[in-house]
Amino acid sequence: VLGSTKIDDNLLDELEEMLFEADVGVKTTQELLDFLHKKVDEEEITDPQKIYELLRDQLKARLAKFSSEPNLQKDALTVMLIIGVNGVGKTTTIAKLARHFTKAGQKVLLAAGDTFRAAAIDQISIWGDRVGCEVIHGNEGGDPGALVFDAIHAAKKREVDILIVDTAGRMHVKANLMAELKKVQKIAEKESNGGPHEILLVLDATTGQNAVQQARLFNEALPISGLVVTKLDGTAKGGVLFAVEEQINAPVKFIGVGEKMDDLMPFNPEQFLEALFS
């Protein structure tokens, strides 16, 4: 795919262009190219294939080093909180997670924690129906804290394995909305044993450098335990992930690759890099 057959400025320019167009961003791209320049000089590398390998190794090393396995409680309720800015795919991801865990033999309950947006409760209720799990919901305009409280108690009563809580999309720069989210987390913490056990930030693969700001500010408000990157079935590469990892070092647990309930995959760094280089 990349045209240069020898190491020269052309090859490094091509790599720079590829990284920029994949949304890797200025700072990370400069660091990577400085590193490659240094290696080429120090080790007098002449084989372009070696440069690709060096780059791939560097990128791989920047992806989170923790397990990307979901944090499931043994013999106790697992609470997952799904957060992120507007329209990134939170509700659809919850449907996919519900499907994933239900297929694995877990009993899943959903909480319609978006009490604000038009037809948000309807949307998650339809998904619950399709996946075959119940949805705890209140009235549109209700308090999300109260909804989470009720959902956790319902989850315990029904001896459910996993409770997945949907939240309204919100801009990370809106203090009042971030405060509301903190309140929901505090209630979940109080009502469940050590929960939420997963706080998943959903990022849209089409997002550019703003993803770093989103990750930083959401993480300042609540401890992000993992990421879900959606819409990777499009042409966006999601390269901003490297800069995001540098900010908050949270593992990508899943990726979204479509709009159906089965369009969820565990994160595979090799495949992600393969797509980046294609």
Next chain:
Amino acid sequence: SLSAKLSAVFDKLRKSGKLTEKDIDAALNEVKMALLEADVNFKVVKNFVKNVKEKAVGAEILSSLTPTQQVIKIVLDELTSLLGKERSKIQISPKKPTVIMMAGLQGSGKTTTTAKLGLYMRKEEKKNPILVACDIYRPAAIKQLQVLGDQLSMKVYAGEAGTRPAEIARQAIEHAREHDFDVVILDTAGRLHIDEQMMGEIKELKEVAQPHEVLLVVDAMTGQDAVNMAKSFNEMLELTGLVLTKLDGDARGGAALSIREVTGKPVKFVGIGEKASALEPFYPERMAQRILG
């Protein structure tokens, strides 16, 4: 900030009164970084910087401006002119109704913008709009538009279950003519520009509805991929304009410049919040400031 970085570059400026090519190159490298950080497409940035350099080299330093201010002024003027010097409004058709079709990727804000545009056309343009629910795929998409319509006491047309989008649009336009609605706004399903079947469907929808406006709804936080998708949508549908949404966040919105460069189409509105009233006309100078940071 860019000003601080440029000032650092120009602190070494000789007292020649003219900006030399070397001074400009250093300054433009800072501008290039700023635009890339703002998500302006890489190739668009290269081209932009090349054009600005031509204007800047040899530019006399105006006595009232520092070299930093001078370069920033040239860059801002160039950005503003690229983003569209004049405000571009909705084209009202001489023969009612004016049909407006929304299009775009999943989650960009089409449904919300459909309602916002309806309110705008009623309040500012004194029209009688009807909103049309052509998204038959997303769970509760039709309900979402109906709820928004109810909140605005605005009529929403929904088809019978199983009706295809093009047919829903055809029926809605007929209904509009019969009941004296002079603006028809079609909400459509989010879709990938690489999904041949869905792109074929929206192309067919356009052929049936014959819209006077085809608006691409773009999320302000969109990165480098903005050019790929905008090009595809434009080639398939021949857009008449763009709406840039979620500008109440802190995304710099460089995608606006990239898309404008690559399609030549004007940004007609910006979304600045979730409420129906959160729609504003597009101001190129403000956007230029925001992109440049």
